[in-house]
Amino acid sequence: MLTKRIIPCLDVKEGRTVKGVNFVNLRDAGDAVELGALYAAQGADELVYLDITATIDGRSTFIDLVRRVAHTINIPFTVGGGISSIADVSALLHAGADKVSINSAAVKNPDLINELSLEFGSQCIVVAIDTRYIETENGYEHIVHTHGGRKPTELRTIPWAREVEERGAGEILLTSMDTDGTKNGFALELTATVSGNANIPVIASGGAGSMEHFYDVFTAGKADAGLAASIFHFREIDIPDLKDYLNDKHLPIRMTR
Amino acid sequence: MKTVIIKYNAGNVQSVMYALDRIGAGYLYTDDADEIRSADKVIFPGVGEASTTMNYLRKTGLDKLIPSLTQPVFGTCIGMQLMCRFSEENNTECMGIFDVDVKRFPATPGFKVPHMGWNNISGYQTDLAKDLTDNAYMYFVHSYAAPVCEFTVASCEYIHPFSAMLQKDNFYAAQFHCEISGNAGQQIIENFLKI
Numbered sequence: 001m002l003t004k005r006i007i008p009c010l011d012v013k014e015g016r017t018v019k020g021v022n023f024v025n026l027r028d029a030g031d032a033v034e035l036g037a038l039y040a041a042q043g044a045d046e047l048v049y050l051d052i053t054a055t056i057d058g059r060s061t062f063i064d065l066v067r068r069v070a071h072t073i074n075i076p077f078t079v080g081g082g083i084s085s086i087a088d089v090s091a092l093l094h095a096g097a098d099k100v101s102i103n104s105a106a107v108k109n110p111d112l113i114n115e116l117s118l119e120f121g122s123q124c125i126v127v128a129i130d131t132r133y134i135e136t137e138n139g140y141e142h143i144v145h146t147h148g149g150r151k152p153t154e155l156r157t158i159p160w161a162r163e164v165e166e167r168g169a170g171e172i173l174l175t176s177m178d179t180d181g182t183k184n185g186f187a188l189e190l191t192a193t194v195s196g197n198a199n200i201p202v203i204a205s206g207g208a209g210s211m212e213h214f215y216d217v218f219t220a221g222k223a224d225a226g227l228a229a230s231i232f233h234f235r236e237i238d239i240p241d242l243k244d245y246l247n248d249k250h251l252p253i254r255m256t257r
Numbered sequence: 258m259k260t261v262i263i264k265y266n267a268g269n270v271q272s273v274m275y276a277l278d279r280i281g282a283g284y285l286y287t288d289d290a291d292e293i294r295s296a297d298k299v300i301f302p303g304v305g306e307a308s309t310t311m312n313y314l315r316k317t318g319l320d321k322l323i324p325s326l327t328q329p330v331f332g333t334c335i336g337m338q339l340m341c342r343f344s345e346e347n348n349t350e351c352m353g354i355f356d357v358d359v360k361r362f363p364a365t366p367g368f369k370v371p372h373m374g375w376n377n378i379s380g381y382q383t384d385l386a387k388d389l390t391d392n393a394y395m396y397f398v399h400s401y402a403a404p405v406c407e408f409t410v411a412s413c414e415y416i417h418p419f420s421a422m423l424q425k426d427n428f429y430a431a432q433f434h435c436e437i438s439g440n441a442g443q444q445i446i447e448n449f450l451k452i
Contacts, residue, residue: 002415003375003394040439045375071275076396076437096271098437120268121304123371123398171373199369224374254375254394256439 001252004218005045005225006239007203008232010035012081013053015061017233033068039232040073042239043256047073048101048173048227051081063095070096078126080173084108089116093124101126101173104146107153110167117168126203127169131157131190132177142190149177161194161202172198173227175205183209183231191221203227211237211245218251260450261296263323264288266313267303267335269434276436280443282450290322298329298450301336302436307359307401308347310335324354330428331385331449337423337430338401346401355423355430357406365416371400376413378421378433383410385422385429385448393441395421395433402432 011018016030036047049069051062059082066079079092080101089100106113106127117125130149131142142157161172174194176187186207195202201224204217208228217223231237240257247253262273262284270286277284284300285292293299301323303310314320323330323340332340339351344359351359362370377392386393395413402419405412411422413432423430429449435442 001376002372005374070272071278074276074279074437074439074443076434093268094271096275098269098272121306123304123373124268170371200371201369201373224369256394 003045003252003254004223004246005203006043006214006242007046007048007225007227008039008044008239009048009050009205009227009229011050011052011229012062012065013051015065018052032065033072035233036069036077037072039239040075043243043254044075044239045254046075046225047077049077049079050101051079053081063091066092066095066097078173080126080128084112086115086119089120093120097124099124099126099171101128103128103130106164107144107146107155110163113164113167113169117170122168122170122200125169126171126173127164128173128175129157129161129164130175130177131187133190145177149175149180157190158193158197162197165198165200169200171201171203173203173205176207179207180205182207185209185213186217186221186223186226188216188221191217191223195222195224201225209236211242214242215246215249215251218246258282258297258450259295260284260298260300261293262286262300262302263293263319265303265310265317265319267305267310269304270302272434272436273300273302273333276443276446280447280450288317288319290318293322294326296328298452299323299326299331300449301330301332301340303333303335304398305335306346307335307338307344307349307351311339311349311351314339314352320352324352327427329449329452332428332430333436334399334432334434337432338403340423340428340430341403344401354428355403355406355408355425357403357408357420357423359401359403361401362416368416371398372402372415373398375438376415376433378411378413380409381411381422383422383424383429384452385424385431385445386411387444387448389441389444395431395435395438395442397433399432
């Protein structure tokens with residue numbers, strides 16, 4: 001049976017992980033390759049590496065990191081952050097990334113989604129959607145945001161999700177900026193709407209604080225995968241425990257121990 | 258031992274090379290017919306679209322070379338589909354090593370297509386699955402699949418049962434991506450190299 005995926009997300013700057021990481025058994029907690037390998041060994045189903053470096057030098061450091069990750073780990077991983085052209089995607093895929101995630105560039109130029117999926121295949125094109133529930137002229141609506149969720153766009157989240165699929169996205173990474181960082185749970189209703197409308201997998205992100213939140217997002221939220229960062233990095237939830245918990249609750253989970 | 262990875266216009270070959278690096282197996286990445294013919298093991302990997310990749314194989318003569326090989330040949334993902342008779346993906350005549358037609362997953366409420374993620378395989382009848390635990394999970398990404406047939410040596414279920422692995426004489430194939438399927442996937446690659 002196709003399983004629900006658990007995906008740790010690692011933010012990377014100048015080739016090293018940021019956001020404090022609390023793994024005592026790691027030689028170097030800032031080493032993004034070593035941390036990824038640890039998650040893979042623990043049973044993570046995929047990894048996401050987000051490059052938050054803004055400089056040109058940082059970009060080449062990131063590609064070097066992608067190469068080292070691909071060499072080391074034997075599970076799929078997605079890379080994102082500042083990707084805006086066919087050349088960017090080509091460099092990352094050639095370095096060994098399995099998928100790339102585009103965000104602001106897709107909002108700015110939606111044709112990029114079509115171009116990338118034709119060039120590289122839908123299966124490796126993830127469109128990240130950062131969304132926030134805000135007041136508009138029509139009352140409160142889910143609105144797509146860019147720049148790390150700070151800048152509202154004209155786009156409504158639910159039709160935009162449908163559009164990115166029609167344009168050839170292979171997967172949607174949906175981050176609710178309302179729940180992100182709250183640890184109060186994923187945005188269930190919105191995730192269920194987006195995932196229920198989509199014929200491509202939806203990765204839910206933002207708000208995970210407990211194991212139950214993952215159960216909720218896979219059931220009520222209809223998500224295909226759940227992504228989180230700090231709760232894994234700070235070991236508030238260990239991936240093997242989370243998988244045991246979800247398996248005990250009869251969700252389809254890839255058990256590795 | 259000489260292992261060749263066949264070079265053609267398919268994507269994601271890099272991960273296969275890295276997987277061989279991880280197990281310390283050397284390889285040559287080439288489309289040279291003599292090199293391919295003289296290899297001990299041949300890997301035919303890739304991600305791509307059936308008609309484009311098949312046209313390329315025809316143009317380069319690889320479509321005749323691959324079925325004529327006598328050493329162990331292992332096709333994965335689109336490689337496996339191109340080793341079948343026909344693919345519904347843009348109605349493509351393929352190499353016909355396995356006499357079976359690749360079909361698109363039917364639109365079914367509650368099931369997304371592509372079939373993307375980790376799914377378990379079962380019913381192993383192949384040396385490639387040696388030492389693999391029952392119902393091992395593998396990573397799949399595909400919209401088309403070969404039905405269960407006389408060449409099926411491991412199956413998987415999504416919407417309906419389909420062939421996860423095929424085998425006939427010296428030809429082996431897997432629909433999933435061994436190279437990113439964790440330790441279980443690595444085991445299959447090691448088993449292939451040990452045949």
